[in-house]
Amino acid sequence: MRLKGKHIILGVTGSIAAYKAAYLLRGLVKEGAEVQVVMTPAAKEFITPVTMSALSSRPVASEFFAANDGTWHSHVDMGQWADLMLIAPITAATIGKMVAGLADNLLVTTYMSAKCPVYIAPAMDLDMFAHPSTLKNLEILQSYGNIILEPGEGELASGLHGKGRMMEPDRIIDEVVKSFDSKKKLLTKKVLVTAGPTYEKIDPVRFIGNYSSGKMGFAIAEELANQGAEVTLVTGPVSLSVNHPNIKRVNVESASEMLKASKSVFPEMDAAVMCAAVADYKPANITSQKIKRKEDEMSIELEATKDIAATLGSIKKENQLLVGFALETQDELKNAAGKLQRKNLDFIVLNSLQDKGAGFGVVTNKITILSKDNKAQEFELKQKTEVAADIVEKIVEELGNL
Numbered sequence: 001m002r003l004k005g006k007h008i009i010l011g012v013t014g015s016i017a018a019y020k021a022a023y024l025l026r027g028l029v030k031e032g033a034e035v036q037v038v039m040t041p042a043a044k045e046f047i048t049p050v051t052m053s054a055l056s057s058r059p060v061a062s063e064f065f066a067a068n069d070g071t072w073h074s075h076v077d078m079g080q081w082a083d084l085m086l087i088a089p090i091t092a093a094t095i096g097k098m099v100a101g102l103a104d105n106l107l108v109t110t111y112m113s114a115k116c117p118v119y120i121a122p123a124m125d126l127d128m129f130a131h132p133s134t135l136k137n138l139e140i141l142q143s144y145g146n147i148i149l150e151p152g153e154g155e156l157a158s159g160l161h162g163k164g165r166m167m168e169p170d171r172i173i174d175e176v177v178k179s180f181d182s183k184k185k186l187l188t189k190k191v192l193v194t195a196g197p198t199y200e201k202i203d204p205v206r207f208i209g210n211y212s213s214g215k216m217g218f219a220i221a222e223e224l225a226n227q228g229a230e231v232t233l234v235t236g237p238v239s240l241s242v243n244h245p246n247i248k249r250v251n252v253e254s255a256s257e258m259l260k261a262s263k264s265v266f267p268e269m270d271a272a273v274m275c276a277a278v279a280d281y282k283p284a285n286i287t288s289q290k291i292k293r294k295e296d297e298m299s300i301e302l303e304a305t306k307d308i309a310a311t312l313g314s315i316k317k318e319n320q321l322l323v324g325f326a327l328e329t330q331d332e333l334k335n336a337a338g339k340l341q342r343k344n345l346d347f348i349v350l351n352s353l354q355d356k357g358a359g360f361g362v363v364t365n366k367i368t369i370l371s372k373d374n375k376a377q378e379f380e381l382k383q384k385t386e387v388a389a390d391i392v393e394k395i396v397e398e399l400g401n402l
């Protein structure tokens, strides 16, 4: 249900394509929209209001006053209620009235009171559509911010062939859905997310790893994608799956692979969220054969891995946002502030292992966001998906300030 809870006014005018408005209405309702139908008097000659009220489960509004009891249909209230107004089909006459502000019926007055995006789907014979007055009027309506759903070419009700067929209802519904998409807050933004642990090889069968499940990073990637961002998710070995068309997943194993993958995409990113629990050290040598048990003691020589967040911080441009995480067990705020500065981050998300329900492997988390100006914002214990929404909200805000 792509339109769940959306309030839509469906205006119908007197064109033969009005019969398609019933199918259109059915489709909008099926997608979860609440639809108020407004018909012009002429539309009722083509399709009965009974059909439309039955399909929308609401009385059709058509006259300024309801015929039986004189109740006033408030075009102002309807205009305020709607998230989107769609007039389909719209005739040359209604287009002309909208241009001229000729508010002599409920549909045009509602249009003039509407505070929401207005979509119109013209339907008329080819000569009427091609007439300079229609084309000029459509241009004017477009300049007012209305969105024209271009009619198609094909056989017309008159038997003539040409441009003037109302856009097909299924396509109109897709356009309506897209319009709500454009309200997403991170459309056109590209974001890199690192997630999960890294595995640092010791020998062919052993590695140094950690308990990171990747849940927090995956939740952030999904929330970013839901807000329209194009996400590159660079993840260490986790048992999670992701299924979102906006998320490109890159699987890596070690810190150096994660660094390479992150560094190569970072220049084109608007933001990067460093959620991975990257190993700070790796074995200095990886033995090609399995290490055999020998004496009672053994040691592995370790060397530092490169800090991915700090590397990106050092090449970060002014219009790029870099977000880090800190998992601390003591002196939390002080340590987090140190990391923020050292890695040149814009803000850091602090998890304290002192907090019950926070940290690795659990579905909840409790965070504090520490900004560059040393302001700390504390959040409640929440589900990781809700925590992700808080972090993404902060990203949206900070990207707006860059």
Ligand code: CTP
Residues within 6 Å of the ligand: 194, 255, 274, 275, 276, 277, 278, 279, 280, 305, 306, 307, 308, 309, 310, 323, 324, 325, 326, 327, 339
């Ligand atoms: N990080 C990273 N690359 C590393 C180590 C850490 O990108 N090699 C990132 C993490 O993804 C996280 C932040 O840096 O966003 C903090 O990591 P953390 O390991 O807590 O900090 P360290 O700088 O390693 O400090 P310490 O281990 O002393 O706590």
